[in-house]
Amino acid sequence: MIKENTKKQDLLWYVLIVVLLLVPFIPQVAANSFTQHVFILILLYASMSQAWNIIGGYCGQVSFGHSVFFGIGAYGAGMAVVKFGITPWPGIIIGSLLAMVVAVLISYPCFKLKGHYFAIATFAIVEIFNRLFMVWYWVNGALGLDYPMVKTGWTNFVWYRTKIPYYYGALILFTTIFSIVRFIERNRFGYYLRAVREDQETAEATGINSTFIKLSAMALSAFLASFCGAFFVQYNFRVDPPMVMSLQVSMVFVLVTILGGAGTLFGPLLGALILIPLQEYTRVLWGGLGRGTDLMLFGFLIVLIMVRQPKGIMGLINEYLNYRKTRKIISAQPEINS
Amino acid sequence: MPLLEVCEISKKFGSLVANSKISFKVEEGNIVGLIGPNGAGKTTLFNCITGIYKPSEGKVFFDGSDITNLPPYKVARLGAVRTFQIVHSLKEMSVFDNVLIGAYLRERNTEKAREMANQCIDICYLTKIKNTRAGDLAIGHKKRLELARALATSPKLLMLDECMAGLTSTEVNESVSLIKSLKKKGITFLIVEHIMEAIMPIADKVVVLNGGLKIAEDHPEVVVHQESVIEAYLGQKYSKKFQLAAKGRNI
Incomplete structure (x- = not known):
């Protein structure tokens, strides 16, 4: 039965990849750069949230500090392009490795705290890094880094006239991160993550070094989140502290995953599929009402779904599937009797 | 060499002494029962052995190595695995x-x-x-x-903390036969148990705690005849039953 489920999931996954590869060929998408923009953001936010899902969903350590790692990746790419005038790639690699180191250093003491206290500690860390980057002269402080005009193409990962390459870049990011999580989910590490989430004491008594598991999950999660940050800055041509290192950005990681279903493979994608169109289209329609309408709607939606099913949209889907299965069994019974 | 050796373990919580200089050995392939009234310090002792608590004094040796201050996961990796009284x-x-x-x-x-x-x-x-x-x-x-x-x-050593509490008598019997069959496969047991009917027939040895002290350590049939044990824990009724049975066998 377990094998059957993985087979179904595999099929769904490959179909999804093929569909996403073909999206830019849809005439409506090809003609409209705004639609392309929405698709790119969906993939980016899904990837970000999936990175968060490793530590927050599977391992159950709700971190509000992920904008720090996102920001470090963004600044890595930004510094390489703006200050050193080279391609962003070395910056992306160094930034991601740095994010990993920072993640381990700050979460080691934080992991001594459990549950809500851990979440609160990570809140404070975002503020610290936000202030630090605001006053740090070397990274241009509050002014941020503005990209100069550079040659377009994959070496610089910059395009001005088209968004399609960005779409495929985001798709590569998305596929890589989702594949990593898919692999983890089915192997020892994934089971250990879930064991630590469910009951740390039992995990320890079963021979699991929970501190090591949490730290490695955090490091991997930060590494991947940092790649997303780098993509974000390459797409926006600029970076400043509030854009990448703020509680608002941290909330995105958390809310998208929780709405879609934390600790599930497709949860982050579902969450992003709802939030991004909501965010982008309300901005177009109700731009005159001022900023934040999208978040108000989103907040309302989260309350609605959480009241009904704390496991998010994936929880609702599973509930429906189970309901259908039991109904099938019940309806099959009288036939056997007669 | 015993598989598990507990040497003079003491555990204090502030001024409360939960375990005081407790020593015993568990030989390989045996079933050892750890009994005592509520609050005797059985679970605390378990926690000291498995590394959840650090004992205030004393040492624990498992399979020839000192495991006294090891974290729980290392103890488990060495082969001493426990279950919890409150299921987790x-x-x-x-x-x-x-x-x-x-x-x-x-x-x-x-x-x-x-x-x-x-x-x-x-x-x-x-x-x-x-x-x-x-x-x-x-x-x-x-x-x-x-x-x-x-x-x-x-595991080499399975430590069960009241794994039969709250079960029906059929389930208790199932568990007992399960433990017996696992013993045959070479697994050593250290069992904390309140249900005497379950532990007495299968244990090779029982260690009795009361108020943090070890008051007896011997074969179950010998232990139930000790006055201190009867007073502390078993109650007159059960011990009389046991004594009558023993007398019956003598005649």
Whole structure:
């Protein structure tokens, strides 16, 4: 039965990849750069949230500090392009490795705290890094880094006239991160993550070094989140502290995953599929009402779904599937009797 | 050489002495019962052995090495695995996944670990409810699941903390026969138990605690004749029954 489920999931996954590869060929998408923009953001936010899902969903350590790692990746790419005038790639690699180191250093003491206290500690860390980057002269402080005009193409990962390459870049990011999580989910590490989430004491008594598991999950999660940050800055041509290192950005990681279903493979994608169109289209329609309408709607939606099913949209889907299965069994019974 | 040796373990919580200079040995292949009234310090002693608490004084040796201040996961990796009095199942995961986590300790390969988990599930009669969510189980099944998860780690020493409390008498009998069959496979047991009918017939030795002190250590039939034990724990009724039975055998 377990094998059957993985087979179904595999099929769904490959179909999804093929569909996403073909999206830019849809005439409506090809003609409209705004639609392309929405698709790119969906993939980016899904990837970000999936990175968060490793530590927050599977391992159950709700971190509000992920904008720090996102920001470090963004600044890595930004510094390489703006200050050193080279391609962003070395910056992306160094930034991601740095994010990993920072993640381990700050979460080691934080992991001594459990549950809500851990979440609160990570809140404070975002503020610290936000202030630090605001006053740090070397990274241009509050002014941020503005990209100069550079040659377009994959070496610089910059395009001005088209968004399609960005779409495929985001798709590569998305596929890589989702594949990593898919692999983890089915192997020892994934089971250990879930064991630590469910009951740390039992995990320890079963021979699991929970501190090591949490730290490695955090490091991997930060590494991947940092790649997303780098993509974000390459797409926006600029970076400043509030854009990448703020509680608002941290909330995105958390809310998208929780709405879609934390600790599930497709949860982050579902969450992003709802939030991004909501965010982008309300901005177009109700731009005159001022900023934040999208978040108000989103907040309302989260309350609605959480009241009904704390496991998010994936929880609702599973509930429906189970309901259908039991109904099938019940309806099959009288036939056997007669 | 004994498999587990507890040397003069003391544990204090502030001014409260939960364990005071307790020593005993568990020989390989034996079943040792650890009994005593509520609050005698049995679970505290368990926690000291498995590394959840650091003992205030004394040492614990397992399989020839000093495990006194090791963290719980290292003790488990050496082969001394415990279950909890208050069951701690991984609620959101299926019974199979719970056991699989135990199996992963010795086997990294997922296919082989699955095989091991399936075997342990069969041994513990959990096959029918393999795919049930652990949080939805009844208490009897939960206790057996704890045992199955511990068993999947291929332990040398299994430490069971009241694994039969709250079970029906049929379930107790099942558990007893399960423990007996596992003993035959070479697993050593240290069992904390309140149900005398279950522990007395299978134990090779019982250690009796009262108020943090060890008051007796011997074969079960000898222990129940000791006055201090009778007073502290067993109660007149059971000991009379036992004594009558013994007399009957003498005649």
